[in-house]
Amino acid sequence: MKNTNNVSEFVLLGLTKDRDLRKICFGLFLAFYITILLGNLLIIVTIKSSSRLNSPMYFFLTYLSFIDICYSSVTAPKLIADIFAEKKTITFVGCIAQLFGAHFFGGAEIFLLTAMAYDRCIAICKPLYYTTIMRKSVCTCMVVGSWLGGFVHSITQTLLTTHLPFCGPNEIDHYFCDVHPLLKLACTDIYIVGLLVIANGGLICLICFLMLAASYIVILITLRTHSSEGRHKALSTCASHITVVILFFGPCIFFYLRPSTTFTEDKNIAIFYTIITPMLNPLIYTLRNKEVKNAMKKLWNRDLIIYSATYI
Template sequence: MEQTNNVTEFVLLGLSQNQELQKTLFFMFLLFYTVILLGNLLIIVTIKRSQRLNSPMYFFLSYLSFVDICYSSITAPKLIADSLVERKTISFVGCIAQLFGAHFLGCTEIFLLTVMAYDRYIAICKPLHYTTIMNKGMCSWMVAASWVGGFVHSLVQTLLTTHLPFCGPNVIDHYFCDVHPLLKLACTDTYIIGLIVVANTGMISLSCFLVLIVSYIVILVTLRNRSSEGRLKALSTCASHITVVILFFGPCIFIYMRPSTTFSEDKMVALFYTIITPMLNPLIYTLRNEEVKSAMRKLWSRKAISSLLHLFIYCVPK
């Protein structure tokens, strides 16, 4: 007998049911989302407009910032809007679209962070071959492969979920539609699909994380033979990337490297890779990078001077 889907919308419980706390969350996450947009846009514009920031590292960083903007936009606007209403609902189609977008962009970010680690490995361990290996064509191919890999991964997750029957209840104890909370609501046995989710999302997160750890161990071993100045510069760049990797991969592994079970802590943990990391990325990559800070000062000081000149010319009486 064929099972049908009787659910047309889902009710999200969000981060809290307390009305006073929700008002605080509204202003807090509105601020976070604004920082995400402005911070990542600042990095993208600075890299695109600065002639000094034309290395593969900054090429990948600009795409990482773009993915961060898109990724946070999947969940943050809905989270902010839901903080103002008592009953938080999302249509079935909207829920599936949010699931697809979150996994598509989240997995793309995982692959981009792995590619950035490979770039640092080649730059430090094989400096004489760096320009040959990391040429423009190779960098573009790596970015394209990251997008395709994220799309294929998300497509698998979404197709597995949409083929499940949902006949009620329709309450999701989360602030966005994710695969584990949806599997919990399905009116059928989801054990096998839960294992596939672990093998898909969990193993991608874990395997990429292990690749990153091994690459940085090799980098640290290689740096022992470098001068103190070169070692400090390389370590500064790598430290920024390692910080982002830990903040992003740790929560992902915690949530997706287990069967389809949910914990009350999952919502708070998910904030790290959906909002906190995209917000901190611009700060981490700029505060620890003198080249980016210098390029920002030069670019935006020129912009400010140009704006003042235009304003002066406009205001001078004819």
Template structure:
């Protein structure tokens, strides 16, 4: 597949041009990616195999872990392999596929984090109606809606990008294919396309973040009427989610809530939401959650017992 001007491949400039630093980064990011896959798989297996973790919160958490694995897998393996080669190329169709997957899973994660905040709001502010409102059917439809929302967003980004003419140069100043670096390479006026990217990606990030903020403001107001013990338990449950939201949304808003321009810091900022946050999510949700830690211990004991037999 080639676009209208026969650009068959792009050259990725990567995170750095320093050869020695690339060797260090190869080992470092290989460890990061292994931690992402193993950590999030552990969350999924623990939730699916533990009867005690059957609440909507853990149902959403297992899907968040699945999305994290998919999301990081779109960019990180290519980034790791590129550290070992001098010329980092990606085909036109490979670039578009990477762009599609990145926005698909990234937007799905945004919607899932928003759904998880709504779940916490219902659990804390309307506890008597929680099981009625957040029943299994509703939770399943929320997950499906998150995937569909991510798909629609990704289709919009991909369609507009593939219709841009590229006639050189074909060097992308990034370590993966994203809309804004590609807009810089298009040999046409990209003002309208830039506005569409801003309106789609930026507004989704900002509006979801505002909804999350409103949810937690209402939760904090509601907690004033709770006992000190109940207040601490609720805050402990919400703290993990708030940390993940800040780590993920902060860099996203920085990148997408501005006109279609690129800065030298963009690559470093992108590392946070493509690698660091998916890697930290399992740690954040397990280290601050006694139920998950207990479930993991039981799962480990069961495994060792069966292994001993």
């Protein structure tokens, strides 16, 4: 990739310059990232190894966990490695790759969460037709569509940014390369590009969020006719998904459905959708889900038996 300007690298200002606060951040984010990796891997292994967790909901959850691992890995390792660095540099190509990766996996997660809401809507509103509508081929197409949607969104954001000239300064007031901080450094008029970024990123977040909200309104209306036991079970399942949606979509809409301006609070809020949400997903989906917890217990007991039979 060639850049026609005189900027070959960018300097990330990071989260804080306070050395004592850096030590706290290092410990926290290292623990968060390890939790993300182990927690999401545990969900993937549990679902793949359990014959009972074979419904479309768990099929989507497997890919959500995989996306969370990839999404957090785009930003978290660089953030952790740079905490004690005096000069946090990243090459132009590395910066663009980070921009592409963040929007690719973030976009895929947005579309996948929307697909999961549709799955829950069909399961609760049309239970008799659920297995017919949510066939394996349909679920696979929805997952593939999520990846393709994330790619189209990401490549558009990336191309809109890479064609801009960067003449200096090259300091990014963030802990990773995102579209708005980069647009701020461009030495040209970015009004049109800013509108295209909003249309591509902000509107996708807003439209998907409205679709999610509409699906849950339909679910709540439908649940009025269910028994109290069925209503409680359905709400318990949907509550996990709603929690994830609020934590992920709230900051995204705040960032990408506004003009190309940056605030000092942006990088602190960005932690929610790049690190906190991928870390909370395993906890939210396991602590509120008896089927997953039972499958994890069986997996743990089976591994203990195999270990005992092998080494004792």
